Amino acid sequence: MTISRPLLKIHNLEKRFELDRGFLETLKFKRGKLVQEKREVHAVNNISLEVAPGEALCVVGESGCGKSTVARLIAGLLTPSAGEIHYDGERIDNRSRRALMPLRKKMQMIFQNPYASLNPRMTIQQALEEPVRYHNPGLSKGEVRDKVAEVMRSVGVDPSWAGRYPHEFSGGQRQRIAIARALTVDPEFIIADEPISALDVSIQAQVLNLMLEAKDERGLTYLFITHDLSVVQHFGTKVAVLYLGSVCELSDTATLFENPKHPYTRALLSAVPQLKDDHPNHIRLRGEIPTPINLPQGCPFESRCAHANSRCQSEKPRPQLHPDGALVACHAVEEGRLDG
Amino acid sequence: MSSLNTTAEPSRWAQIWNSNIAYSFRRNPVAVVSLLVFGVITVMSFLAPLIAPFDPYDPAQMDIMNSEYPPVWVTGADPQFMLGTDDQGRDLWSTILYGTRLSLLIGICAVGLQAFLGISIGLIAGYVGGRVDSLLMRLADIQLSFSTLMVAIIFLAVTQAMFGSETFNQYAIYFLIAVIGVAEWPQYARTVRATVLAEKKKEYVDSARVLGFGPIRIMVRHILPNSLSPIFVISTVQVANAIISEASLSFLGLGMPPSQPSLGSLISSGFDYIFSGSWWITAIPGIVLVVLVLVINLLGDWLRDALNPKLYKG
Amino acid sequence: MSLLSVRDLSVKFAMRDNTVTALNQISFDLCKGERLGIVGESGAGKSITGFALMNLLSRPGYIDSGKIQFLGDDITQMPEAKMRNIRGNEMAMIFQDPMVTLNPVLTIGQQMVETLMAHRKLSKAEAEQIAIVKLREVYIPSPEERLDQYPHELSGGMRQRIIIAIALLLDPQLIIADEPTTALDVTIQADIMELLLELCESNKVGLILITHDLGVVSQMTERTLVMYAGRIIESGRTREIINDPQHPYTQGLINALPQQTKPGQRLKQIPGNMPSLTSIPKGCPFSPRCEYVQDHCLTEAPKPVQYTHVEVACHEVNRLHSDKAEEMN
Numbered sequence: 016m017t018i019s020r021p022l023l024k025i026h027n028l029e030k031r032f033e034l035d036r037g038f039l040e041t042l043k044f045k046r047g048k049l050v051q052e053k054r055e056v057h058a059v060n061n062i063s064l065e066v067a068p069g070e071a072l073c074v075v076g077e078s079g080c081g082k083s084t085v086a087r088l089i090a091g092l093l094t095p096s097a098g099e100i101h102y103d104g105e106r107i108d109n110r111s112r113r114a115l116m117p118l119r120k121k122m123q124m125i126f127q128n129p130y131a132s133l134n135p136r137m138t139i140q141q142a143l144e145e146p147v148r149y150h151n152p153g154l155s156k157g158e159v160r161d162k163v164a165e166v167m168r169s170v171g172v173d174p175s176w177a178g179r180y181p182h183e184f185s186g187g188q189r190q191r192i193a194i195a196r197a198l199t200v201d202p203e204f205i206i207a208d209e210p211i212s213a214l215d216v217s218i219q220a221q222v223l224n225l226m227l228e229a230k231d232e233r234g235l236t237y238l239f240i241t242h243d244l245s246v247v248q249h250f251g252t253k254v255a256v257l258y259l260g261s262v263c264e265l266s267d268t269a270t271l272f273e274n275p276k277h278p279y280t281r282a283l284l285s286a287v288p289q290l291k292d293d294h295p296n297h298i299r300l301r302g303e304i305p306t307p308i309n310l311p312q313g314c315p316f317e318s319r320c321a322h323a324n325s326r327c328q329s330e331k332p333r334p335q336l337h338p339d340g341a342l343v344a345c346h347a348v349e350e351g352r353l354d355g
Numbered sequence: 356m357s358s359l360n361t362t363a364e365p366s367r368w369a370q371i372w373n374s375n376i377a378y379s380f381r382r383n384p385v386a387v388v389s390l391l392v393f394g395v396i397t398v399m400s401f402l403a404p405l406i407a408p409f410d411p412y413d414p415a416q417m418d419i420m421n422s423e424y425p426p427v428w429v430t431g432a433d434p435q436f437m438l439g440t441d442d443q444g445r446d447l448w449s450t451i452l453y454g455t456r457l458s459l460l461i462g463i464c465a466v467g468l469q470a471f472l473g474i475s476i477g478l479i480a481g482y483v484g485g486r487v488d489s490l491l492m493r494l495a496d497i498q499l500s501f502s503t504l505m506v507a508i509i510f511l512a513v514t515q516a517m518f519g520s521e522t523f524n525q526y527a528i529y530f531l532i533a534v535i536g537v538a539e540w541p542q543y544a545r546t547v548r549a550t551v552l553a554e555k556k557k558e559y560v561d562s563a564r565v566l567g568f569g570p571i572r573i574m575v576r577h578i579l580p581n582s583l584s585p586i587f588v589i590s591t592v593q594v595a596n597a598i599i600s601e602a603s604l605s606f607l608g609l610g611m612p613p614s615q616p617s618l619g620s621l622i623s624s625g626f627d628y629i630f631s632g633s634w635w636i637t638a639i640p641g642i643v644l645v646v647l648v649l650v651i652n653l654l655g656d657w658l659r660d661a662l663n664p665k666l667y668k669g
Numbered sequence: 670m671s672l673l674s675v676r677d678l679s680v681k682f683a684m685r686d687n688t689v690t691a692l693n694q695i696s697f698d699l700c701k702g703e704r705l706g707i708v709g710e711s712g713a714g715k716s717i718t719g720f721a722l723m724n725l726l727s728r729p730g731y732i733d734s735g736k737i738q739f740l741g742d743d744i745t746q747m748p749e750a751k752m753r754n755i756r757g758n759e760m761a762m763i764f765q766d767p768m769v770t771l772n773p774v775l776t777i778g779q780q781m782v783e784t785l786m787a788h789r790k791l792s793k794a795e796a797e798q799i800a801i802v803k804l805r806e807v808y809i810p811s812p813e814e815r816l817d818q819y820p821h822e823l824s825g826g827m828r829q830r831i832i833i834a835i836a837l838l839l840d841p842q843l844i845i846a847d848e849p850t851t852a853l854d855v856t857i858q859a860d861i862m863e864l865l866l867e868l869c870e871s872n873k874v875g876l877i878l879i880t881h882d883l884g885v886v887s888q889m890t891e892r893t894l895v896m897y898a899g900r901i902i903e904s905g906r907t908r909e910i911i912n913d914p915q916h917p918y919t920q921g922l923i924n925a926l927p928q929q930t931k932p933g934q935r936l937k938q939i940p941g942n943m944p945s946l947t948s949i950p951k952g953c954p955f956s957p958r959c960e961y962v963q964d965h966c967l968t969e970a971p972k973p974v975q976y977t978h979v980e981v982a983c984h985e986v987n988r989l990h991s992d993k994a995e996e997m998n
Contacts, residue, residue, distance in 0.1 A: 077854035077855065077856065077857075078854055087561075090561075090565050091564075091565070092561055092564060092565065112567070112569070115567065116567050119565070119566060119567030120567075122565075123565060123566075124561070124562070124565040126558040126561065126562060127558070128558055131557045131558040131559060132557075132558035132559050132561075132562050133559055133562075134559045134563075134577050134580075134581070135559075135581060136580040136581055137577075137580075145566075145568075145576075146566045149566070149567070149568060150566075150567070185942045185943075185945075187942055188942070193562070196562070196566075200566070215710035215711055215881065215943070216710060216881060216883075216922055216925055216926070217710060217921060217922060217925050217938065217939040217943075218710075218942065219925070220925035220926075220927075220936040220937070220938040220939070221938045221939075221940075223927070223936055224935050224936050224938055227933070227935065228935075242854070242855065244855070245926065245927045245928050246927055248927065248928075248932055249927035249928075249930065249932050249933070249936070250927075250932075250933075268932065269932075282856055283855060283856060285859075286855045286856045286858065286859035287855060287884065288858075288859070288862070288882065288884030288885045288887065288888050289884060289887070289888070290883060290884050290887050290911055290923070290926065290928065291887070291911065291912065297859045297863075299860065300856050300860075303824045303826055303827070303857070304824075304854075378685060
């Protein structure tokens with residue numbers, strides 16, 4: 016593989032959400048004294064990632080790990096609290112909406128819930144025409160129509176249904192239409208936030224195939240957010256495992272599934288219900304995910320980890336590069352305590 | 356793909372007729388009767404110049420000698436005047452037709468103004484959020500803490516004193532529309548803001564933002580069409596309220612002048628004669644007002660049930 | 670001995686102008702302590718089956734015909750008072766979303782004690798003792814303190830454990846779990862499933878597990894029913910269905926999983942969508958999506974027949990099987 020410039024690069028990205036808005040909410044009564052205190056949710060902490068052209072980077076993790084926040088930060092729906100986002104060599108996180116307009120044609124997003132991501136009061140034709148017209152004001156009526164019909168055909172929706180409203184379609188068809196809407200502006204980079212988790216099993220396969228086809232035909236690059244590891248194994252070229260807003264492990268898909276290193280990755284892999292295996296042998300994690308309001312001082316996974324020691328409690332592990340290309344943030348892996 | 360059959364598209368009318376809302380309407384006799392009554396009242400009042408036997412605005416057609424004839428079913432009536440005459444000798448039937456037209460016109464225009472103000476402010480407050488939202492909503496709270504009638508009475512009394520009653524009477528209808536319209540916009544603004552806050556979280560709004568659309572386009576093309584159901588519901592209630600406000604103000608002598616009577620000023624002008632036995636001058640317009648407001652409210656009730664999917668039973 | 674025996678159960682929904690059939694003559698049995706999985710996609714009728722078994726269908730749905738024999742009595746004919754006694758005492762249900770199943774304004778203790786005292790003559794102190802024992806059974810740390818907590822103070826996994834504890838309070842003979850872990854994370858899901866399995870085995874409780882996840886069914890249950898458009902299209906031992914499915918839909922469902930294809934390659938998808946209840950095709954409901962479809966599939970609904978180890982409702986199962994044998998050779 017040739018080393019190419021990354022299409023997307025995020026550097027030390029952070030996002031905090033304020034819990035107490037306004038002055039009055041920050042006042043709290045503690046130990047008989049009135050103190051001012053601002054609580055914050057640390058959704059994303061110091062994440063750095065790179066996506067090369069043609070790659071499909073999967074971001075996995077459980078609910079509350081910040082994976083959707085990462086997607087929304089990159090898509091520009093949220094502004095980061097700190098850190099930088101570069102697209103094709105240009106910094107994009109601090110630009111105005113107008114300055115981002117040319118970028119909108121290159122980067123698009125697909126959402127989780129196909130029942131909510133299409134405007135219920137617009138016909139499919141209107142929903143698909145709108146972005147084409149908006150981004151290509153010079154096109155004639157006929158050209159717009161042709162473009163819409165072409166995109167609809169490419170996602171397997173009959174163009175003669177364009178006059179219908181979203182509620183007349185099933186979930187799988189709606190997700191096809193949502194994908195079509197993203198494709199109308201001919202993007203090169205797609206952020207997909209759990210695009211198939213709201214769909215039925217047989218429909219999941221259809222949509223996943225559609226996304227793979229689009230990848231081959233249009234040369235798309237994906238950032239794929241999911242909680243489903245079997246989808247990751249099938250779809251991703253690289254995987255980032257997120258826990259409590261930090262990256263635990265980042266490596267090639269094949270490497271990660273053959274040789275998972277971080278204790279959390281191992282637990283996650285072992286918890287997937289297997290079809291043919293009669294005897295589940297999953298690694299039990301104690302406790303539950305801590306709240307992202309008060310982050311632990313050391314390793315975020317320390318409270319549930321079977322290999323934690325005092326160093327894990329006090330010092331946050333840095334990502335270490337392994338010979339097989341995996342980046343792992345774990346003291347136990349670093350010290351070789353895990354397999355001993 | 357089986358869920359969509361490719362039979363010929365039904366005509367637009369058939370689609371409307373078969374929709375859930377039309378079905379719930381057909382199944383609800385109260386709503387059907389209300390709409391019928393409302394329709395009859397509206398059509399007749401707007402056709403007033405054609406169907407009224409007299410023109411109550413034309414002093415030449417009035418004769419003080421005809422004053423206080425009772426309705427035809429009471430002894431001593433003049434068959435020329437079906438519902439009798441008022442104290443100035445105007446035919447009550449014609450006057451009610453013209454008065455209802457005025458009341459409806461003021462009600463609908465005032466609600467139009469309320470809706471325009473309230474929807475714009477509510478959309479901006481809900482979509483922009485933050486300080487703008489706080490500021491606009493506090494304004495609404497302040498506005499709501501005055502009662503509509505109080506604002507209207509002060510405003511109309513001041514304008515009446517400023518311009519003199521001659522000019523005031525000439526432009527009374529515009530003053531009424533303005534004051535009722537401005538006094539009640541927070542109702543709309545609050546409802547619209549609440550729906551916008553709910554709609555804003557949905558993914559189709561995010562999707563529009565990712566496509567690079569500007570805030571005005573998103574507000575008007577995407578969020579507003581999805582916030583219409585509660586707007587329809589409060590509109591019906593607000594029309595009824597505006598008609599009542601107008602009638603109250605006219606009754607207090609701050610609304611339409613006796614030369615151009617609305618339902619309220621008719622009731623008011625008849626009130627002086629109620630103890631001298633001429634009850635009809637007050638009672639008949641009163642009944643019309645009550646029926647009109649009642650059917651609008653009943654329609655509003657039905658609409659609220661029909662548009663609330665939680666109450667929908669298959 | 671049979672705990673539950675369902676015969677030709679049909680459930681219909683009264684719509685505006687007509688009725689639609691949500692369950693079409695389904696029959697199955699459950700022995701004491703047996704674990705049965707009901708698999709299907711949304712709209713297949715699996716949740717409705719759960720509600721019908723509890724006799725909890727609400728308007729416009731109703732049981733049109735058929736029998737549900739539970740411990741010898743027919744539930745469909747039972748007066749509501751007696752049914753209330755059976756619910757909770759003999760049968761319990763666990764729902765999908767732990768966030769909404771618990772009443773948010775009552776403490777965990779109040780909800781458990783209330784349930785106990787409604788069904789048994791117990792003092793409050795005795796009821797609390799039982800509640801603590803049950804919470805300990807589902808591995809809730811420091812159960813005494815939990816009794817005074819409100820549901821919102823607990824995490825999703827903890828709540829689902831408490832719901833399981835409440836379901837087990839009155840030592841029922843049958844638990845119906847409707848997608849009990851769909852709303853939970855993978856690591857928590859694995860824990861809850863293990864717990865449910867352990868409790869069912871140690872207390873000899875029958876389990877009906879309603880899910881869309883074939884992996885979960887494979888690990889949890891002994892027998893499986895596969896549902897499609899309100900019918901049972903395949904039933905048999907879970908192992909045999911997973912390893913050697915006979916119905917084209919079951920095969921498609923298993924083959925569509927990403928694990929079944931090499932990474933990066935096209936998945937084997939089933940074309941089309943599940944029909945909506947208002948437009949179930951005549952004949953075999955799967956015929957429009959089936960690659961083995963023949964003329965008689967379009968007109969005549971297949972009846973379940975025994976084929977090798979499983980019962981399959983498919984006209985073409987013989988041909989399908991010989992095709993597969995050829996492929997092997």
